[in-house]
Amino acid sequence: MSTRASATAPRGTYHHGDLKAALVAEAIKLVRIEGPNHLSLREVAANCKVSPSAAYHYFPDKDSLVSAIGDYCFQELARIQEEAISKVVGNSAKAAKARLRESGRSYFQWAKKDPNLFRLMFGGFCSINKTDEADQDPAYLVLVRVLDDLLTHGVITKAARQNAELAAWPAVHGATTLIIEGHIPEEAYEAVLDTIEAALGIK
Amino acid sequence: MSTRASATAPRGTYHHGDLKAALVAEAIKLVRIEGPNHLSLREVAANCKVSPSAAYHYFPDKDSLVSAIGDYCFQELARIQEEAISKVVGNSAKAAKARLRESGRSYFQWAKKDPNLFRLMFGGFCSINKTDEADQDPAYLVLVRVLDDLLTHGVITKAARQNAELAAWPAVHGATTLIIEGHIPEEAYEAVLDTIEAALGIK
DNA sequence: CCATAATCTGAACACCATTCAGATTAAAGG
DNA sequence: CCTTTAATCTGAATGGTGTTCAGATTATGG
Numbered sequence: 001m002s003t004r005a006s007a008t009a010p011r012g013t014y015h016h017g018d019l020k021a022a023l024v025a026e027a028i029k030l031v032r033i034e035g036p037n038h039l040s041l042r043e044v045a046a047n048c049k050v051s052p053s054a055a056y057h058y059f060p061d062k063d064s065l066v067s068a069i070g071d072y073c074f075q076e077l078a079r080i081q082e083e084a085i086s087k088v089v090g091n092s093a094k095a096a097k098a099r100l101r102e103s104g105r106s107y108f109q110w111a112k113k114d115p116n117l118f119r120l121m122f123g124g125f126c127s128i129n130k131t132d133e134a135d136q137d138p139a140y141l142v143l144v145r146v147l148d149d150l151l152t153h154g155v156i157t158k159a160a161r162q163n164a165e166l167a168a169w170p171a172v173h174g175a176t177t178l179i180i181e182g183h184i185p186e187e188a189y190e191a192v193l194d195t196i197e198a199a200l201g202i203k
Numbered sequence: 204m205s206t207r208a209s210a211t212a213p214r215g216t217y218h219h220g221d222l223k224a225a226l227v228a229e230a231i232k233l234v235r236i237e238g239p240n241h242l243s244l245r246e247v248a249a250n251c252k253v254s255p256s257a258a259y260h261y262f263p264d265k266d267s268l269v270s271a272i273g274d275y276c277f278q279e280l281a282r283i284q285e286e287a288i289s290k291v292v293g294n295s296a297k298a299a300k301a302r303l304r305e306s307g308r309s310y311f312q313w314a315k316k317d318p319n320l321f322r323l324m325f326g327g328f329c330s331i332n333k334t335d336e337a338d339q340d341p342a343y344l345v346l347v348r349v350l351d352d353l354l355t356h357g358v359i360t361k362a363a364r365q366n367a368e369l370a371a372w373p374a375v376h377g378a379t380t381l382i383i384e385g386h387i388p389e390e391a392y393e394a395v396l397d398t399i400e401a402a403l404g405i406k
Numbered sequence: 407c408c409a410t411a412a413t414c415t416g417a418a419c420a421c422c423a424t425t426c427a428g429a430t431t432a433a434a435g436g
Numbered sequence: 437c438c439t440t441t442a443a444t445c446t447g448a449a450t451g452g453t454g455t456t457c458a459g460a461t462t463a464t465g466g
Contacts (some may be wrong), residue, residue, distance in 0.1 A: 016445080035327060037240045042422065051446050053425080062423065115327070122384055123326040124238060124318070137386060166378070166391050167398035174377025175369070181325055183340065188369050195370035199402035222413085245453065254415050256456080265454065408466085415460070422453065429446070436439085 020058040022048045024068050028117070031069060036120035041065065063125075070126025073117050078138035081106045085146060093153040096146075097202065103146050104172045104193050107139070111176045118180060122173070143169060150200070160201045167199040223261040225251045227271050231320070234272060239323040244268065266330075273329025276320050281341035284309045288349060296356040299349075300405065306349050307375045307396050310342075314379045321383060325376070346372060353403070363404045370402040 016022065026047045031039050041062045045052045059065045084106035085099040111118035120126060143165060151161045160167075175192040178184045197203060230247045244265045248255045262268045287309035288302040314321035323329060350367045353359045359367065378395040381387045400406060 019444085037328070040422065041424090052423080053447085054445050056424075057444065119327045122380055124322045124384060125240070140386075163391075163394045163398065166387070166394045167374075167401070169387070170377030170381060170395050171370075171374040171398075172377065173381060174373030174375065174379075176377075177325055177380060178373055178376060181327060183343075184369070184372070188366075191366045191369045192373050195366065195374075195402040198370070198404070199398040201401070243453065244455090255454080256416080257414050259455075260413065409464100410466095411462105411464080413460105413462075415458105417457095417459105419456085420454090423451095425450085426448095427446105430444080432441105432443075434439100434441075436437100 016048070016050060016054075019048065019050060019054060023055055023058065023065065024072060027065055028069055028072065031066075031116050031120055032114055033116070035116045036066065036123060036125045039066065063127075066120065067126040069117075070121055073121050074137055074139065077107070077110050077121075078142055080110050081139055081142045085142070091153075093155045096149045096153045096155055097197075099146050100150060100168070100197075101193055103143060104168070104196065105189075107172050108176045108179070108189055111180055112186075115180045118176070122177070140165070140169070150202075155202055156200050164200055168196050171196050171199075222251065222253060222257060226258055226261065226268065227275065230268055231272055231275065234319050234323055235317055236319070238319045239269065239326060239328045242269065266328075269323065270329040272320070273324055276324050277340055277342065280310070280313050280324075281345055283313050284342055284345045288345070294356075296358045299352045299356040300358055300400075302349050303353060303371070303400075304396055306346060307371070307399065308392075310375050311379045311382070311392055314383055315389075318383045321379070325380070343368070343372070353405075358405055359403050367403055371399050374399050374402075 023044055027039060027044045030044060030047075039062070041055055042052045044065070045055050055065065059068070081103050084102045088095055088098045088102055147156075147161065147164045147168070150156045150164075151158065156164065171192055175184070175189055179186050179189060226247055229250045230242060233247060233250075234242050242265070244258055245255045247268070248258050258268065262271070284306050287305045291298055291301045291305055346368060350359075350364065350371070353367075354361065354364045363370075374395055378387070378392055382389050382392060
């Protein structure tokens with residue numbers, strides 16, 4: 001999106017340099033602390049040393065800025081997951097199984113680290129573009145790859161591969177949410193991962 | 204909490220009658236439409252034909268009113284589930300299995316009917332009182348009963364009964380959220396229920 | 407019937423999103 | 437280099453928000 005200068009550069013000139021990126025970065029910082037509902041566009045602008053109206057040159061309204069945060073977060077979550085599963089090297093069935101577990105763990109760890117960003121992503125704040133099939137949730141594509149890998153290594157059957165995404169993602173996402181919101185204890189998470197493996201017929 | 208007159212009674216006298224209940228009822232109505240983040244305390248008060256400051260006699264702040272909505276919703280969800288499983292009569296293994304599925308379906312149907320109330324419940328808006336063990340989420344207790352019933356009828360093993368809640372609730376909750384927010388299609392829900400049965404070793 | 411406590415109002419303060427006319431500056435063309 | 441043009445940001449204004457508090461109104465108990 002933004003190409004020019006540093007997003008956190010101090011304001012010397014009248015023109016900012018890369019205000020759009022700076023606004024998003026500052027908004028993320030604030031949502032992290034105050035939560036998605038208490039985000040103030042004026043505060044974002046002030047912290048960027050810019051008048052409130054300047055933001056409207058890049059975002060038609062506040063919701064649009066929030067959606068930009070959401071877009072960033074979905075990419076970031078996918079990146080984190082990619083990083084986590086790439087740490088489990090090996091072409092074995094055991095490694096493939098470990099990657100499934102790590103993809104689940106990294107999903108939860110991301111949410112635990114920044115609950116407010118997680119709430120923004122899945123709390124109805126940002127409107128995901130579900131129009132196009134191509135620009136699908138990148139984190140979902142990571143999961144697909146992990147599950148394909150399980151089939152390749154014979155860890156799961158072809159029958160289990162059908163709807164395997166539906167055995168993994170809802171459970172992982174639900175457990176994450178319920179822990180974040182204090183409905184089940186964090187210690188329960190590994191047990192949830194066990195139930196996913198059971199649903200897939202692993203072991 | 205409130206004991207007196209109808210919550211929706213028109214305003215004839217200076218005193219309202221049961222303002223607290225009226226405020227909660229009106230707030231629910233507005234959250235249903237506008238979503239939890241766009242709730243306005245002033246609008247709630249105005250619709251109750253009362254000055255904004257009147258609300259502060261019953262709620263210390265807006266968040267407290269939102270929490271009251273959450274409390275109501277958790278009770279209501281439990282009631283809906285209770286109603287759903289009570290419709291499946293019979294003391295058989297088949298009936299017990301059907302009740303598990305219906306408890307999952309009713310959870311989703313509740314959320315689908317009022318997504319904004321569901322978002323309020325699990326979006327970090329209301330602070331659940333996790334201090335006491337006694338006043339636990341009533342919907343959770345419904346689930347416990349359904350799972351106990353499965354064990355009694357030999358549908359699941361004693362081993363599967365361990366952590367059975369963790370096989371069911373996260374998957375149901377996660378699937379519900381992901382469908383509501385448009386990440387997976389509604390048609391996938393029954394397949395998710397299948398994976399729960401698989402995780403529990405049913406069939 | 408009166409005193410007291412409960413309940414609600416009105417006005418105020420500080421903050422918010424959003425709009426728009428106009429000031430400032432960078433970029434492009436001669 | 438200088439001027440035109442387009443991009444960018446400001447300042448002020450509008451109408452809405454949560455919250456507080458002194459005071460007006462009404463119900464209740466003695």
